Amino acid sequence: AQSVTQLGSHVSVSxxxxxxxxxxxxxSVPPYLFWYVQYPNQGLQLLLKxxxxxxxxxGINGFEAEFKKSETSFHLTKPSAHMxxxxxxxxxxxKAAGNKLTFGGGTRVxxxx
Amino acid sequence: DAGVIQSPRHEVxxxxxxxxxxxxxxxxxxxxxxxxxxxxxxxxxxxxFNNNVPIDDSGMPEDRxxxxxxxASFSTLKIQPSEPRDSAVYFCASSLYGTSGGNEQFFGPGTxxxxx
Numbered sequence: 001a002q003s004v005t006q007l008g009s010h011v012s013v014s015x016x017x018x019x020x021x022x023x024x025x026x027x028s029v030p031p032y033l034f035w036y037v038q039y040p041n042q043g044l045q046l047l048l049k050x051x052x053x054x055x056x057x058x059g060i061n062g063f064e065a066e067f068k069k070s071e072t073s074f075h076l077t078k079p080s081a082h083m084x085x086x087x088x089x090x091x092x093x094x095k096a097a098g099n100k101l102t103f104g105g106g107t108r109v110x111x112x113x
Numbered sequence: 114d115a116g117v118i119q120s121p122r123h124e125v126x127x128x129x130x131x132x133x134x135x136x137x138x139x140x141x142x143x144x145x146x147x148x149x150x151x152x153x154x155x156x157x158x159x160x161x162f163n164n165n166v167p168i169d170d171s172g173m174p175e176d177r178x179x180x181x182x183x184x185a186s187f188s189t190l191k192i193q194p195s196e197p198r199d200s201a202v203y204f205c206a207s208s209l210y211g212t213s214g215g216n217e218q219f220f221g222p223g224t225x226x227x228x229x
Contacts, residue, residue: 034217043117043204043220044156090156099144099210100169101218103156 002027002093006104014112019063019078021107023091026072033074034092034101035065044090050074061085086111115139117221119205125227131193134224137186138207146218147180147190148204156204162188163210195228202226 007022025031032051036044048059055067061084065076074091091104118137126132138145146161160170165182173180177196182188192199202225206218 032216036220043222044206045220046217049217094216099163099208099216100158100161101146105155 002031002095002102004091004093004102004104006089006091006107008107009105010108010110012110012112013081015083016080019076019081019085019109021076021089021091021109023065023074023076023104024072025074025091025093027093027095029095031093031095033065033067034094035059035063035074035076036090036092036103037061038088038090038106040087047076047089081109081111083111083113085109117205117207117219119203119221119224121224122222123225123227125229126195127229128196129194130228131191132195132199132226132228134190134203134205134226136188136190136205136221138188138205139219140186142207142209142219143185144208144210144216144218145182145188146206146208147188148206149201150204150223151201159190192226195226197228200226200228 003026005024034049035047037047038044048057050057050067058064063078088106088108090106092101094101120135147159150156159172160180162182180190202223204223206220208216208218
């Protein structure tokens with residue numbers, strides 16, 4: 001069975017500060033990992049994905065995430081937060097040959113001016 | 114290319130009424146997923162289809178919920194009779210299963226259902 005844990009349901013950052021969202025997973029087989037973003041009143045949009053290539057993955061809007069197998073982590077970072085980054089972020093895992101995503105509980109990001 | 118299309122975007126109905134939510138997946142995708150999102154329970158997978166065949170409906174709350182996919186370009190999620198606790202945002206997503214790209218799911222904008 002797979003599971004995803006996102007530490008912190010809410011994160012508050014100042015504009016220009018580092019954004020760090022934590023995600024840990026458990027999977028019995030090598031997984032693919034995703035970060036999705038949900039802006040208010042919208043559907044989920046893919047930020048980036050790890051599919052067993054490079055462990056440091058760059059996504060849209062300046063976000064990146066690093067896959068660390070030894071820590072079973074896939075934390076999301078952005079060096080400098082913008083007001084437009086205020087949204088909810090979801091980490092998700094899927095088995096490499098699977099078709100069913102398992103989502104974390106989400107982290108809502110608030111950006112302070 | 115159009116993304117996943119859902120209709121209606123908003124639905125307000127009274128308890129006991131039948132509700133039908135519609136989804137058109139991205140052309141060429143062979144998997145379709147229905148999710149429900151609430152503040153209390155977060156994002157839940159209700160059911161998914163591969164090649165129009167239901168594969169896993171373990172997330173369907175109860176017999177009041179049913180989903181169909183009569184062809185590759187259309188799916189419905191029906192609630193009959195509806196109850197206030199069904200109020201939520203319902204998302205449809207599609208993917209191209211079997212590729213080497215990690216089976217990324219593309220989400221529609223959602224249908225916000227309010228049952229009074």
